[in-house]
Amino acid sequence: DQQVKQNSPSLSVQEGRISILNCDYTNSMFDYFLWYKKYPAEGPTFLISISSIKDKNEDGRFTVFLNKSAKHLSLHIVPSQPGDSAVYFCAAIHISSGSARQLTFGSGTQLTVLP
Amino acid sequence: NAGVTQTPKFQVLKTGQSMTLQCAQDMNHEYMSWYRQDPGMGLRLIHYSVGAGITDQGEVPNGYNVSRSTTEDFPLRLLSAAPSQTSVYFCASSYYGTGELFFGEGSRLTVL
Numbered sequence: 724d725q726q727v728k729q730n731s732p733s734l735s736v737q738e739g740r741i742s743i744l745n746c747d748y749t750n751s752m753f754d755y756f757l758w759y760k761k762y763p764a765e766g767p768t769f770l771i772s773i774s775s776i777k778d779k780n781e782d783g784r785f786t787v788f789l790n791k792s793a794k795h796l797s798l799h800i801v802p803s804q805p806g807d808s809a810v811y812f813c814a815a816i817h818i819s820s821g822s823a824r825q826l827t828f829g830s831g832t833q834l835t836v837l838p
Numbered sequence: 839n840a841g842v843t844q845t846p847k848f849q850v851l852k853t854g855q856s857m858t859l860q861c862a863q864d865m866n867h868e869y870m871s872w873y874r875q876d877p878g879m880g881l882r883l884i885h886y887s888v889g890a891g892i893t894d895q896g897e898v899p900n901g902y903n904v905s906r907s908t909t910e911d912f913p914l915r916l917l918s919a920a921p922s923q924t925s926v927y928f929c930a931s932s933y934y935g936t937g938e939l940f941f942g943e944g945s946r947l948t949v950l
Contacts, residue, residue, distance in 0.1 A: 732878070757937050766842070766928055766941030767881070812880060816937040825896065826937050828873075830880040 726750045727815050729829035737837050742800040744832050746813030749794065753815040757826070758787060758798050761810045770811075771798070803836045810834075840864050844929050844942035851919040851949045859914040859945050861929030868934040870912040874898065874925040875944075881928065887912055888934060919949045 728747045736742045746756075754775040759767035773780040773787045773796065780787050786799045800807055813829040845860045863870065871886035883896030887906040901923060903915040912931075916923060926946050930939040 727880075729880075755937055759939075764943070766930075766943050767939075768941070769938045772938065814937065818937060825871075825883055825886065826881075826939065828881040830878055 724749075725830070726753075727813055727827050727829040729811075729813055729832050731832050732830070733833040733835070735835045735837060736803050738805055739802045742798075742803045742807065742834055742836065744798040744800075744811050744813075744834065746796050746798075746829055747794060748796075748815050750815070750817075750827075751794070752817045753827075755816045755818040756787070756789060756796050757814045757816070758785075759812040759814060759828075761812065761831070767812060800834075803834075805836050805838050808834055808836050842929055842931055842940050842942040844927075844945050847943065847945055849945065849947050851916075851947065853919060853921060853949060855919050857916050857919065857947075859916075859927055859929075859947075861912045861914065861942060862910050863912075863929075863931040863940070864910065865931060865940065866909060867931035867940070868909070870906065870929065870931045871896070871939070872902070872904065872912070872914045873928045873930065875928060876925050884914065884927075916947075919947075921949045923947065924949045 757772040758770040760770045761767040771785050789796045810831045812831045814826045842863045868889050872884040873881040882898050885904040887893045893904050926944050929942045932939045
């Protein structure tokens, strides 16, 4: 049973437009959420995160929105650039549990930004 | 600053062979972990460690063994390779208490 789901395996957008990547989770104990970006032949790199006490976190062109009641988060990239083309992984963690920090990852969304 | 270093980057094994994937980090992170990435499955946790001498199982530990004798190193051992272990393996580390992992570049393993 996947606790973190990314239902869109791929997404294509035009350069300069908005990219919206979605993620759903089922475990209500998750209280911290992260997005990672992965280029081919490289390891994932941390992009942005959000705590469950917030509903929005912004960092430059990247904004993450959290809707706890719907157990849904989204990553907005505005404006999208060709260099943003990568696989994006959503991840979640129960950070206040006091146990080891085990991230649960979604299956990823391949974003392609067309010039 | 090297970060997280994994070796080898590529390896081909025959069924039944054993091997060790090496992982080293130079950031003095307490937490280290191994993930495998398979198509459509995302990243799944194999084993993790919260400090030297302390290891525990993740989601998919069968067929793998780990040890943590130093803060820097966290090798992953495949005891008797099977085709189902064909995957890309990532080592990651972080300060304990954060979810912000630093990943290595990955090791692509093929088991024939």
